[in-house]
Amino acid sequence: MLRQAQHERVHEGFAVEAVDLVKEFGETRAVDGVSLAVPSGSIFGLLGPNGAGKTTTLRILLGIIDPSSGTRRVLGHERPLEAAREVGYLPEERGLYPSMHARDAIAFVGALRGLPLREGRRRADELLEEHGLGEWARRPIRNLSKGMAQTVQLLGTIIHGPRLIVLDEPFSGLDAINQARLEELIRRQAREGATIIFSTHVIAHAERLCERIAIIAQGRVAFEGSVDEARGRLRPIVRLRTRSQDGSWRSAIPAAARLHNGEWVFELPEGGPEPLLKALIDGEAGIETLAIERPGLHDAFVAIAGDAAAEAMGHQEPSE
Template structure:
């Protein structure tokens, strides 16, 4: 077994997990820096949850090795970890602050301290009126917030959230994003899985794209986006002239509007040709590809469609 790099909160090296002879996770490598917000993107069934459970030590890989906070035995670091599983569950008869305290106690936090922190955290997150309510009396969003607070009440160094935005309306999704940023500002490492690209694009500096149990990309969001060239949107008064040589030959106007990939030579030669050739620039904008475009390029259209379908199904569940 090799040693761990203390720069990373999580390391995984060629981890493989099979179920009934089929590889659910097939040779994944990950290095997640301490203090970062890291997103794991992919559709349902891609291997995200299995990967997280192996990183946490809930299940062991069949092959490969992983380190959590420097240890090859992730369970030994459980008191430093906050984990929110995809399958939510709270004791319905518990009072909200007791539920938070109970979750903290599972990670070694004394119950009295957990109750004290739980009440304060609920007040800080706009749930002060629900402190003494039983879980069964809370709305779905409030109950999920309580479970999230229980995940962090013991002040962990590493937080792992499996599909944390699922089932939350837009308002509560925004609150969760702010909470994640707040934890990162304290130096806590936050890892979350999602099938909604927008959350990762807003929150993460680095991501891993998971498809069919493999990771075709891991790295900075900016690096993923840079795999595609920027797009030019141009409107001209004229439709012909010497300036046409600066526009890709297969680009045809729609009216007086042109849409094409920015040439490798950059925007300056393009602008020079348009001005010198008297194209009559009405408007010109350069749009950098978003993370969604990069995801489609890296993972393929079929995987992207599956993930969009998963997101749509989750949104329907929120509306119910």
């Protein structure tokens, strides 16, 4: 990606900070005391169901709307709009002029961020070629597929080499192939020094991409930290199949263990795997299979945000 020399790599620290953000619309509190700290150069995910307050939080951080109370700082600016030329933003509501050529659409978005049109067209040609859309550069947006049009808008978001890239539900409506392409584009931007914040209701994207996440439910941050820290709230799961059906080894299995299709499933006991293995061997359980699985982000989300939020997320998962 063509990034301006002065933006080679963001310095250590936080690209975005927010403290106790509140946003009220009449009697509705859409954002209720949100605090965030997004490390520079990281991929940070806002994870939660639709209506959780993710979009409103992003708009406050970008200065599109002001909070009812609370403070935020973006790329060192207490007034986020002062950093606008260093920010790329893909809103949830997509919008391109259908009669505009793909190349010009990208250059036009760059011009809104201060990039000269001639330079924008040159960069647009390179980006379109790089992403396999070179032959579509001079074709109207209306002639592009939904995935192509969304790629064009995303390229417009990064054309000016922003230090901060904010993507609101960027995977919405994309098929599996275009989702994978978008994931790689996000990783590449992060490797080149940009800070990425994206909102999503699809847990798999956050699990694959993010270094840190904030789980938002009902306008509040239920968790903020690394994906590993979220998973670490749950104990590993043991899946065990034995030849023996009973014996002294059963005392090593928690009372809450469940037997499903001949396989025991339970949380790894506090003592870890060694005492469990010893009890199974000494008790002649006859181990056929034993697997210790780390809980996924979905399991952690359920534990943190609750069943209702997880169910809402499940209803919004796209088919892939």
